Amino acid sequence: MRNIKLTIEYDGARYLGWQRLGDSEKTIQGKIENVLKQLTGTEIEIIGSGRTDAGTHARGQVANFKTDKTIPVAEMLEFLNRYLPRDIVVKKVEEVPERFHARYNAVGKKYSYFVWNDAIPTAFERHHSFQVSQKLDMELMNEACQKLIGKHDFIGFSALKKTKKSTVRTIEELSIQREGHMLHFTFVGDGFLYKMVRIIMGTLLEIGSGSRSVETIDEIFAQKVRSEAGETVPAQGLFLDEVYY
Template structure:
């Protein structure tokens, strides 16, 4: 039995997220069906991160086990043949039988793209959130420092009661301007449901002066979702890399 690791890129616009769901099109289901057509047997696909509806990925990692002898290079071409153009397998490799895409991950890197302009974009409309308000990125950077480290992120998840352990470690949270775009890059050992999008929504409120910089520390300590900012739209979020 072989264990195959896949590196996958996808646009999540037309999908109800990664995880298989009843009566909804998902990345996991679409990918699994394509793989099964190639290897000619049922497979169980494991993903490194359960990206939400509308969220994209440049570096999603998945693995499945198979008795097929098809070489990795040929697997890439064959699987992509059966996939729609908004999902692409970028790499395939044989790995140890014990490898698990989700449980072996050491950290994940997400990037949120914000277009800070009052004029919308057409070409990039599915990959960024447009905010026409004047934002103070220096204040946003200062506020972001309170979120770095190991904390209880109950205030930054919309499903606190469904998460037994709400402790996560943010290794870095960077905010950079590229022209009219503001890029939020977050690396952590794991993320709660809507955690990145809620942090971004809160930092936007800091940037526009609705939340004071030092109040982010208090919001974090309060463990109360109602005190944080709104959840930023899914289309601005992209899984960049998973580290092992």
């Protein structure tokens, strides 16, 4: 049995997220599996490195699947990109060791979040950024970023209801770059809880707009309660850039 690894790029604007849904064809996983079924003549289940929510994008999502077909990887790549919708692109197809697992073997991820910081919206980036009209204080947001870097229990920055698993994660990088009106937030860490990046972003933007203080980061860590953190920002500004193995 062969184990095939896919590196995938997609614009999530018109999809209901990564995970296949029984009552909808508008998922990334479902679209790819349907094309693989055409290619192999068999039912294929792909395993993603993690789920992305409706509207979230990816530049480097990773998935794998098993097959006993002898189709060359170059042929798989060509077939997938010929028949997939144009907003889903397979960037690379590789044969990997049998034990490789896209989710369980991942040791870290890199995300980006884009904020259009101007009172006038952007026509071109409306599906790929979140507009914030009010002026944002970069110095305060950078100060808050420094508090979030490191190993912490991020349960207060998560939409998880209940879990028996550890909610301790390590953020290695949290930085902000400005290009004109666009702010680019970069997150690198060993893993991220459910909606963690979007909740951190909501908290940072509230700090930047002056509606909460930098010190509330410490309070959220101490209280470990979701309601203490900021709003969950929309998914359209979020990109999964890379998965580390």
